[in-house]
Amino acid sequence: MVEKVMTNHLQNKLALKKVLIITYHFPPDAVVGSIRPAKFAKYLREFDWEPLILTVKERHYENVDPSMVGEVKEIPTFRTIKLPTIKDIYLFIKNIYLEKIKSSNLYVEKQKWHPQEYRLNPDSEGIASRIHRYINSLFIWLPDDKVGWVIPAFIKGLWLIKKHKINAILTTSPPPSVHLVGLLLKILTKTFWIADFRDPWLVEQKSPLARSKFGDIVERWLSRKVFEKSDRIVSVTEEMTNMFENEHQITLENKAFTIWNGFDSEDLEKHSHAKKYDKFTITYTGTFYLDRNPELLLLSLSDLIREGSIDREKVQVRFIGDCRYINGKSIEHMITSLNLKNIVTIMDRVPHDEALSEIAKSHALLLLNPEQHWALAGKIFEYVGFGAHILAVCGEGTTTNFLKRYPKATIVPPGNLGAMKKAILTLIEESNIDDREMADNFPYTDYERKHLTKKLAILLERPTNKSTS
Numbered sequence: 001m002v003e004k005v006m007t008n009h010l011q012n013k014l015a016l017k018k019v020l021i022i023t024y025h026f027p028p029d030a031v032v033g034s035i036r037p038a039k040f041a042k043y044l045r046e047f048d049w050e051p052l053i054l055t056v057k058e059r060h061y062e063n064v065d066p067s068m069v070g071e072v073k074e075i076p077t078f079r080t081i082k083l084p085t086i087k088d089i090y091l092f093i094k095n096i097y098l099e100k101i102k103s104s105n106l107y108v109e110k111q112k113w114h115p116q117e118y119r120l121n122p123d124s125e126g127i128a129s130r131i132h133r134y135i136n137s138l139f140i141w142l143p144d145d146k147v148g149w150v151i152p153a154f155i156k157g158l159w160l161i162k163k164h165k166i167n168a169i170l171t172t173s174p175p176p177s178v179h180l181v182g183l184l185l186k187i188l189t190k191t192f193w194i195a196d197f198r199d200p201w202l203v204e205q206k207s208p209l210a211r212s213k214f215g216d217i218v219e220r221w222l223s224r225k226v227f228e229k230s231d232r233i234v235s236v237t238e239e240m241t242n243m244f245e246n247e248h249q250i251t252l253e254n255k256a257f258t259i260w261n262g263f264d265s266e267d268l269e270k271h272s273h274a275k276k277y278d279k280f281t282i283t284y285t286g287t288f289y290l291d292r293n294p295e296l297l298l299l300s301l302s303d304l305i306r307e308g309s310i311d312r313e314k315v316q317v318r319f320i321g322d323c324r325y326i327n328g329k330s331i332e333h334m335i336t337s338l339n340l341k342n343i344v345t346i347m348d349r350v351p352h353d354e355a356l357s358e359i360a361k362s363h364a365l366l367l368l369n370p371e372q373h374w375a376l377a378g379k380i381f382e383y384v385g386f387g388a389h390i391l392a393v394c395g396e397g398t399t400t401n402f403l404k405r406y407p408k409a410t411i412v413p414p415g416n417l418g419a420m421k422k423a424i425l426t427l428i429e430e431s432n433i434d435d436r437e438m439a440d441n442f443p444y445t446d447y448e449r450k451h452l453t454k455k456l457a458i459l460l461e462r463p464t465n466k467s468t469s
Contacts, residue, residue: 016050017167019460020160020191022153022181024146024174026055026077027068030349032286032378033198036236037172038068039264039449040456041075047457052164053077054157054181056149067351080156083148087140133208137215141206143222146175153181161189168460172196179226186229192462195230198261200240200374227251232459236261239398240374259455261378262447263385267353271360271386280428282391283318283362285355285379288326292368294319295334296393296412300420302338309425317344317366320358324348360386363431364410367392369399376402381447389430391423407440 021041025033041051053072057079058064160166169191171182179195186193201223203216227233227248233256235241241258288294297317305312323346324331335344350358359365365383367390376398383390390409394400403409410423445451 016045016048017460018050018052018164019044019168019170020052020054020157020164020166022054022157022169022171022178024056024149024178025061026053027072028058028064028066029061030063030065030068030352031061033174034068035352035378036196036198036261037170038072039262040170040453042071042264043450043453044457046450047454049168049457049460051075052160052166054153054160055079056082056146056153060149063349065349065351067353078156078160080149080152082146083151085140085145085148086135087145133210134212134215136210137212138218141210142215143180143201143219144175144177147177147180150177150180150184153178154184157181157185158188161185161191166191168192168194168462170194170196170456170460172198173201174199176201176223179230180222183222183226183229192460193230194232194234194456194459195226196234196259197240197244198236198375198378200235200243201226224248224251231255231462232257234259234456234459235374237374237376237398237402239401243374257455257459259452259459260447261376261381262449262452263381264449265385267356268360268382268385270353271357274357274360276363277316277361279314279316280364280431281316281318281362282364282366282424282427283320283358284323284366284368285320285359286377287322288319288331288368289322290327291414293326294323294331294366294368296415296417296420297366297391297424298334298338298340298344300417300424301343302340303417304421304424305339305343309421310428312343315343315428318347318358318362319344320347320355321349356382359383359388362388364389364391364427367394367399369394373397384442384444384447387444389427391427393420406442 021037023034023037025031025037027034027038037053041053044051053075055077060082157169161169169182169185171178171193173179173196179201182193182195185191203211203219203223227244228251233241233244233252235244235256235258237260238258241256245252245256282297284294286292301310301315301317304310305315317340319331331346335341335346359382365388367377367380367383369377369392374397380390380399380402384406388408390403390406391412392399392403392409393412393414394403395414400411403411410427412419412423
């Protein structure tokens with residue numbers, strides 16, 4: 001009997017088709033980009049696909065979350081080195097300086113770093129600055145600063161395809177250099193290849209100091225080759241898919257698809273009965289950077305308390321993640337200046353499961369996404385999965401289009417103090433209403449990770465007579 005069971009298990013395993021998932025970000029990497037490939041890997045076996053993971057060695061991750069490894073620890077994972085770039089060497093020396101010479105908290109110091117406001121004028125740019133820019137564009141940021149991983153990953157991928165008889169490849173970005181690994185493997189092995197984009201690959205979004213005319217030409221050529229040679233192109237929003245189709249009309253005919261990001265019901269279930277905080281609580285999880293700025297919320301809250309519209313003893317705000325600085329500006333100083341010191345709490349990064357617990361215990365979840373035309377923040381789906389109230393500061397674009405369909409979203413235009421104050425008051429008033437049994441027509445199940453993985457499995461089933469190589 002035991003032999004029969006073992007034989008059936010072996011036959012089932014051999015019957016599974018194999019997909020090589022190539023991703024720079026994968027647990028225990030703490031960035032949100034590691035979640036999508038991990039969830040695909042978790043559920044693919046239920047749809048007759050055995051995943052193998054090709055990723056980078058853990059030492060190359062800036063922050064790790066060991067708690068995320070559990071559900072993918074049984075999945076064969078192969079890790080390679082990343083060849084150092086000029087930027088890697090510079091940051092290595094800077095980290096040593098901060099940790100040893102200044103005895104600084106490196107985690108906090110990094111939050112103080114902020115992008116320079118480049119005001120490049122081609123007519124006045126000096127020769128030294130021009131050389132610096134060309135070095136950046138050709139040797140560090142072409143197409144991104146993770147490019148040192150391409151050659152080691154390609155060599156390992158080639159070995160894996162031959163050894164394990166891989167049926168399909170899935171590359172998922174960012175960073176876009178991951179797709180260069182897929183491109184090389186496609187050219188040499190003709191293996192069926194899906195290129196998955198969590199963010200668009202747009203040269204125009206790069207910093208001016210990371211671009212040059214020749215660098216832009218090369219990068220656009222590389223991007224075009226990825227779209228031409230891949231068998232399927234997948235993106236995370238309809239807007240991004242449409243944009244890809246418009247830019248590559250002939251190349252993407254009948255091969256561009258949308259598979260949203262989503263939430264894992266198994267992750268959320270553990271926190272579904274969490275008790276809400278006694279105080280009305282607004283929580284933000286993630287990072288403050290560029291235009292992800294909490295100032296509008298803090299100004300509004302300060303005004304409402306000073307006006308007597310809300311009781312300062314009955315409200316709190318929690319910022320969880322890299323939230324101590326934005327563009328070099330101290331959030332703690334902002335909080336103190338607005339007399340919100342005992343109301344707003346800043347917590348450094350916590351494990352993903354702990355962040356979900358904080359989300360479940362909050363009354364409203366803050367989303368800062370003023371200008372986003374193509375992609376959606378991954379956390380928005382976990383907010384939706386909990387059926388939570390979302391307080392979103394966002395302009396026109398993908399985020400607003402999505403949230404207009406979600407019945408528990410309150411959208412505030414960027415910079416509109418009056419609208420934010422009104423939104424906070426409304427959310428506080430409604431927080432005492434038990435809306436868990438309220439019926440709405442939002443298609444929650446469409447965004448469950450298992451359902452989304454089924455869509456990927458369908459795309460992996462290449463028609464035997466189709467080839468785009």
